[in-house]
Amino acid sequence: MISLILDNIWMILFVGLALPLLTYRSKFRKIVYQTNSWVINIKPVFTDELRGIIGGLSIDHPKYKRVRDYYRSYLVVYLVMVLFYFDFSGFTQTKKSDSSDTRIGVGSTLPSFSLKDQYGNTFSIDSVIGKQNLLIYFYPKDGSPGCTREACAFRDEFEEFKKAGTMIIGISGQSVESHMKFATENRINYPLLSDEGNKVRKLFKVPANLLGLIPGRVTYIIDKNGKVVFVYGSQVMATSHAEKALKIVKGLK
Missing domain, CATH: 1.10.287 (Helix Hairpins)
Structure with missing residues (x-):
């Protein structure tokens, strides 16, 4: 209901x-x-x-x-x-971005970056490119109702994403300690990367909401060649990210 x-x-x-x-x-x-x-x-x-x-x-x-x-x-x-x-209300991108658009979008090459996960270990995105498809989702804040629903939706579909050869990665600006608490409380079974200072968010140029006051909730799917093939953003319909992303990754090789 x-x-x-x-x-x-x-x-x-x-x-x-x-x-x-x-x-x-x-x-x-x-x-x-x-x-x-x-x-x-x-x-x-x-x-x-x-x-x-x-x-x-x-x-x-x-x-x-x-x-x-x-x-x-x-x-x-x-x-x-x-x-x-x-x-x-959200947006979906399935076609290649305009050449004048500097944001990371469909057709863009995934930029290199390294961040610490919830365990304090450094995670380099270069270590997984070429081995499997990637799903990277940016979320506003650990523990908020929408972010909790979104994280749990990806958790619940973890095995389906795994069958589709896709690794799930969540990124937000909170600390490693905050991520660990959030992951433990919600039994998150994939990496949550700590982007303190929002360096990677800025690198992707993730759209913000409410005149830039609220960090955007955006999901990116990257194929094994390191190319972005799908972008979806919706601030309110948090659980729709997992649903829409799963349909896309099932169609990837």
Whole structure:
């Protein structure tokens, strides 16, 4: 049930907020244009409505200010949610990146890097290139609800990825100690690399969310030749990373 809600969270939020927004917009327009007809809701007149929203209109009506304030509040929340949606809803890349795009994307060669895993051992990506396919996923933070669900989804599908000849690697900016605690609590059975300072995240140019304030949640699949063949990003639908990635790796040789 929780998974179903999370998978449809944007639709739930949009519908849930749209209802009171449209209700108060209707009340506001009827007051502003001094009518009780529902037709005003579809009539293409907006000047006085906009003036009223920004406080540039004075109307002698007992409910005007209260209705205006409610309408204004719901409108602001809805617009912010739209911004979140376009920033958080996710993306999939299966075709080669544009030559002018400097981010690591489909067709890019995996850059060399070394980081410490949750056990404090140095892990060099060069040591596994050519031996098996790689799945590298960047996540924001150990222990957060979304990151825990994502890590556990990869854990639960570990054997399937192994059968497909794919090694799973998680990367985030927390310390080795934080990774060890996170891995132990959730029985993580693959490397979690500590990218303190976000050097590797910056190397990949992983897209951030919410105007750059939240580290992005992005998954990369790399073939045995060290070439990126798939990129998927979704901040909210954390468990979808494992699902989508598994479908891709099963098609790799």
